[in-house]
Amino acid sequence: MRAFVLTAPGAYEVRDVPAPVAVPGEVVVEVERVGVCGTDVEFFTGAMAYLHQGHSVYPMRPGHEWAGRVVSVGVGVDPGWAGRRVMGDTMLGCGSCRRCLRGRQHVCEKRQEVGIRGARDGALAERLAVPATSLHVLPDSVDAVLGALVEPGGNALRAARATAARAGDRVLVLGPGTIGLLVAMFLRAAGVDVHLLDRAGHSPAFAHALGFEQVWDEGSLPELPFDAVEDASNAGHLPDRALELVESGGRLVCIGLAAEPSRIDTRTLVLKDVTAVGVLSASPGLDATIEAYASGAVDPRPLVAATVGLDEVGPVLAGGRPEGAGSGPKIHVDPRTAAR
Structure with a gap:
């Protein structure tokens, strides 16, 4: 089968590799759609922390972020x-381990992460092998596009819920990229008054097209009381700014990661009696995200700007935009698409 392989920072190949076989406890999936994520870009540039901590190595x-159809099952699998x-x-x-037995496998110290950590091959290939225990069924109303948006959506749903915002509350979301916009969508679906903070000089047109009218930058942000602030950005200074705002x-929720250490003043945290929450992983939010997509309560399809084949992944990771791409922040890959 064909697969996209990173061989070193900035270096990649689309290779013919052996197709996976379903070992005991696992299944093989024909991959229909994969989302390109900021984590993938960090592996492309070599900036990903796991590379320096020994959790990940090239080639990888x-x-x-994937969706597909099960084509074979291993021994012991239904x-x-x-x-x-x-x-x-x-x-x-x-x-x-203790964390897994308490239902927190997403923070297991020995965990593998598909396409990320522990030499577990990812989905940028025609087929993918994963444990059957990791699978979540997609109903007919959740197509391949939505299916590949469940993983980022699960992260965003958890982050939205972590604000503890109720209908009528006002929440500010910092960083309207894929995760930030998904957070905003889930908050809006719950009746929350959503505001977005983008970087100066960036056009708010796409967010406006999604129905978010209250889009600001740091210079134009009005002095309003925000019941929660969500940092979904990669700017090192914004967590502290979020605490000020x-x-x-209220509640400060952090799901974005900056390249450099972020700081907050714990004196402000204490004196304002603010609850700070960090969110890692979509795991506890996957089923609820599928339900939200299936019901139409949240429709993230407009976030996908283009769908490309494996041969176009490298230029996308390098920062290129496919010809004819829309305005959305997310690029999808269909591994079944033949080279042009």
């Missing part, structure tokens, strides 16, 4: 999985 096959449309959890815990007794 990225891709963790044969009823065959033919089912699915997506999968990125986080694969060891299953036996949130109402006393």
Whole structure:
């Protein structure tokens, strides 16, 4: 089969590799759609922390936002999985440690992460092998586009819920990229008054097209009380700014990661009685995200600007935009698409 392989920072190949075989406890999926993520870009540039911590090494096959159909099952797997449309959890815990036994496999110290950590091949290939325990069924109303948006959506849903915002509350979301906009969509679906903070000079047109009218930059942000502030940006200074902006007794939620260490003043945190929450992984939010997509409560399809084949992944990771791409922040890959 064909697969996209990163061989070193900035270096890649589309290779013919052996197709995976379903070992005991696992299934093989024909991949229909994969999302390109900021994590994939960090592996492309060599900036990803896991590379420097020994959790990941080149060559590697990225891709963790995926949807597809099960084509074979291994020994010990319910044969009823065959033919089912699915997506999968990125986080694969060891299953036996204290965290896993408490339902927190997404923070297992020994975890693998599909396409990211522990030499677990990712989905930028025609087929993918994953444990059957990681699968989540996609209903007919959730197509391949939506299916590949479940993983980022699960992260965003958890981040939105972490604000504890109720209908009528006002929440500011910093960084309207894929995750920030998904957070905003989930908050809006809950009846929250959503505001977005973007970088200066960046056009708010796309956010406006999604129905978000209250889009600001740091120079134009009005003095309003925000019941929660969500940092979905990659700007190192914004977590501290978020703490300044949130109402006393409110909540600060961090899901974005900056290239450099971020700082907050814990004196402000304490004196404002603010609850700070960090969110890692979509795992606890995957089923609820599928339900939200299936019901139409949240429709993230407009976020996808273009769909390309494996041969076009490298230029996308290098920062290029496919010809004819729309305004959305997300690029999808269909590994079945033949080279042009």
